[in-house]
Amino acid sequence: MKSIIKQVLTFLPAVLLSLPLFAQDSVYKVSLRDVLELAKQKNRQINIAQTEQDAVDADLRDAQLSKLPLVNINSSYQRFSKVTLYDGGLSDGHSIKRPPTPNSAALGVESAVTIFAGGRQNAAIREQQIRKDLASLNTLDLSGNIFLQAISAYLNIIRLQEQDTVIIEQIKRAETRVKNIETLFRNQKVTRSDLLRAQLILDNQRLSREQNENDLAIAISRLDVLLDLPRHTQIIPTDTVNGEKPGTASLRDLVNSARETSYAILRSQQQLKLQENRIKAIKGAYLPTLQLYSAYGVNYPNNLVFPPVDQAYSVGFIGVKAQYSLSSLYHNKNKEKAAKLRLNALQTQESAIRDDVDQEANALYIKYGESLNRITVAESSIEQASANYRIVSAKYFNQLALLTDLLDADNLYLESKYNLIKSQTDALAFYYRLLYTSGKL
Known part of the structure; x- marks a missing residue:
């Protein structure tokens, strides 16, 4: 028994010391910058895109090595049986050793290098280079999209946390209101319906808080998945949405440059380059191939x-080999036509993408300015709604106003605070969406 107690006392300090570590691991106090850094390092989709980028880079190096000579080493050995000779028919045969020896062997090296192929080798290398650029662009685009999702989730958490604070304040007002109405009811200054309605409103507000807390848990879980964090990790934002935001004038250049810097536009341009390179490769098939080879x-x-x-x-040789495919004169005709038609389609698509990006950037710019105006209006509305609530509350408890008026004033006060929180988070959401649309996120 003493030995068991001794073992428990030995391990107990270690267990107790580990508890704070587990608690710390389950809670993250992070800024928005920290969230983006975590997303960059741990998001699985970004890691997959980076792996694909490395694979395409290896394809490019392989294509570049294709211009080097092909070198083969050959060796062989044969041991021949005796040779059977038939002088007077198949029934009259005799055997002799294979002259001059039954053994045969060879060892040699061959090499060949293409010195001209109509530009097809360069086109193959160029295609892999474009694919590498596309893979890099796809990684940037995917990273920007994941960053935007993480920012949206982070802002949503802030919004729900601030809403929770506002709801708690409203519940406290409702609890105080119920107590005061109960006093008035006991003094027979208000009807029972007023008391019941006030209690019902309080219950509904508590349900609203429960819903808000559930929404907050879901938002945190979504961000956990984006950041590849352990399940049930609690994220506590350290940033707020109350700070100063960029003015609309400073974003005008961002909107104007979106037509050139958007990820969608850059990807479309790379697709055009890829198709143009394919046309060059097809045209190269009309030209002969020239090889230098030796053994x-x-x-x-x-x-x-x-x-x-x-x-x-031992013996060796060096020579030149020329080859021309006559069938290319009719085989490649339709290939070239199809490639040019696809190029025209990509050019039209690029123009359409530019218009879409331009429209989206301008729409986000307008909505961002609208959100800034809403913030100013909401801040003023909160002051007015607060003053109105105090006035109506005083009138009600002096029996100069109805309960409906008091509840309407309380809801108006709550709505004005909600509007401020929503306008602040919307403004930042529009700002970061504009950054992504312009290829700057």
Whole structure:
């Protein structure tokens, strides 16, 4: 028994010391910058895109190495059986050793290098280079999209937390209001319906808070998934939405440049380059291929002379090989036509994408300015709604106003605070969406 107690006392400090560590691991106090850094490092989709980028880079290096000479080493050995000779028919045969020796061997090296292929080798390398640029662009686009989702989730958490604070304040007002109405009811200064309605409103507000808390838990869970954090990790934002925001004038250049810097536009341009390169490769098939090739080897026995001699010899050569495909004159005609039609379609698509990006950037710019105006109006509305609530509350408890008027004033006060929170988070959401649309996120 004493040994068991001793073991427990030995391990208990270690367990107790580990508890704060687990608690710290389950709670993250993070700024928006921290969230984006975590997304960059841990988001699985971004990691997959980066892996694909590395794979395409390896494809490019492989295409570049294709211009180097092809080198093969060949070796062989044969041991021949005796040769059966038939002088007077198949029934009269006799065997002799294969002259000059039953053994045969060869060892050699061959090499070939393409010195002209109508530009097809360069086109293949160029295609892989464009694919590498596309993979890099796709990684940037995907990262920007994940960043935008993380920002949206982060802002949503802030919005729900601030709404929770506002709801708690409203519940406290409702609880105080119920207590005061109960006092008035006991003094027979208000009807029972007023008391019941006030209690019902309080219950509804508590349900609203429960709903808000559930929405907050869902928003945190969504951000956990985006950041690849353990399940049930609690995220506490350290940033607020109350700070000064960029003016609309400073974003005008961002809107104007979106037509050139948007990820969608840059991707469309790379697709155009890829199709143009394919047309060059197809045209290269009309041209001949010229190769320089050589070989050198050691052979046994010597079959260059007659009769063959039981000796080894070495010999090599160098030469030029030219090849031209006559079938390319009719095989590539329709290929080239189809490639040019696809190029025209991509050019039209690029123009349409530019218009879409321009329209979206301008729409976000307008909505951002609208949100800034709403913030100013909401701040003023809160002051007015607060003053109105105090006035109506005083009138009600002096029996100069109806309960309906008091509840309307309370709801108006709550709505004005909601509007401020929504306008502040909307403004930042529009701002970051504009950054993403212009390819700056």
